[in-house]
Amino acid sequence: MTAARTTKETFKDIASGVVVLWWRFFDWLAVVPWKTLVFVCILLMVLVGGVLGAPQVAILFILASLIIKVVAGGKHNADVAASQAVERAEKEQLERTALEAHLEALQAQIEPHFLFNTLASIDQLILTDPPRASRMQQSLIRYLRAAMPQMRASGAGARPTLGQQVDLSRSFLEIMAVRMEDRLQSVMNVPDGLKSAVFPSMMLQTLVENSIRHGLEPKAEGGRLEIRAEIVDGQLSVQVCDTGMGFAPNSKGGVGLANIRERLKVMYKDRAELVISVPAEGGTCATIRVPYEVAATAPT
Numbered sequence: 001m002t003a004a005r006t007t008k009e010t011f012k013d014i015a016s017g018v019v020v021l022w023w024r025f026f027d028w029l030a031v032v033p034w035k036t037l038v039f040v041c042i043l044l045m046v047l048v049g050g051v052l053g054a055p056q057v058a059i060l061f062i063l064a065s066l067i068i069k070v071v072a073g074g075k076h077n078a079d080v081a082a083s084q085a086v087e088r089a090e091k092e093q094l095e096r097t098a099l100e101a102h103l104e105a106l107q108a109q110i111e112p113h114f115l116f117n118t119l120a121s122i123d124q125l126i127l128t129d130p131p132r133a134s135r136m137q138q139s140l141i142r143y144l145r146a147a148m149p150q151m152r153a154s155g156a157g158a159r160p161t162l163g164q165q166v167d168l169s170r171s172f173l174e175i176m177a178v179r180m181e182d183r184l185q186s187v188m189n190v191p192d193g194l195k196s197a198v199f200p201s202m203m204l205q206t207l208v209e210n211s212i213r214h215g216l217e218p219k220a221e222g223g224r225l226e227i228r229a230e231i232v233d234g235q236l237s238v239q240v241c242d243t244g245m246g247f248a249p250n251s252k253g254g255v256g257l258a259n260i261r262e263r264l265k266v267m268y269k270d271r272a273e274l275v276i277s278v279p280a281e282g283g284t285c286a287t288i289r290v291p292y293e294v295a296a297t298a299p300t
Helices: 002-031 034-051 055-128 130-155 162-183 203-216 255-268
Strands: 184-189 223-232 235-242 273-277 284-291
Touching (some): 130 162, 203 223, 255 284
Parallel strands (some): 184 223
């Protein structure tokens, strides 16, 4: 019984060793370059076919190796591609998470500053021009009504839409119109069909703020600001154009524009861009182009 058991265990060990060698051979075929494999096949044909006199065995082994190489190589390439795709997805998710955290921190810095300035203006107007103070207060309420749902939706993972960003910018322009009075004329030219398109949060308002701060406010007579959107070559193109002071030649813009470019690069790689142009009639046009995508409808 002991001898039989020993023989059985020996055969089991041999079978296990053969399996291990087979899978090592399979893995080697998966990664070995074709040039190396051809060289090994030629060497095998010379040794087995010529020296040992068994060319048929060599040919069968070489054919089997070539077939296994095709199968194993395809499986290896698929595994590598899948692994790289997972790594890219994980990296992109980390980048998006970090970007969202950075954006939330940025909003936490910008919004109180804007709110404090608006409240200070209201406080001053209450003493000098109560009707204007009332209009600015009502515009601020509309702005907060537009901003708060977006903050809650962002926290729940919902993607911002162009319509939400247009509503926010419209409320912001109403506040600025009370401050600048007849020096600011704003126009919205955004088709209803595009308002459900996905569009990054705060980018449109950043362009509007830049347009007023650097273009229209420094100009004594003020001017006109227009927001428009359209589909161009399969991309969503959103423009903010003004008739203000114009963009300085060779200027890349301030921190706000740099942040937009950085966010677009992280979110869309090379599929999105921010373009600054100077129309022939003067002023400035800032255009953001992103892939056109309709936001998913929230479940009811």
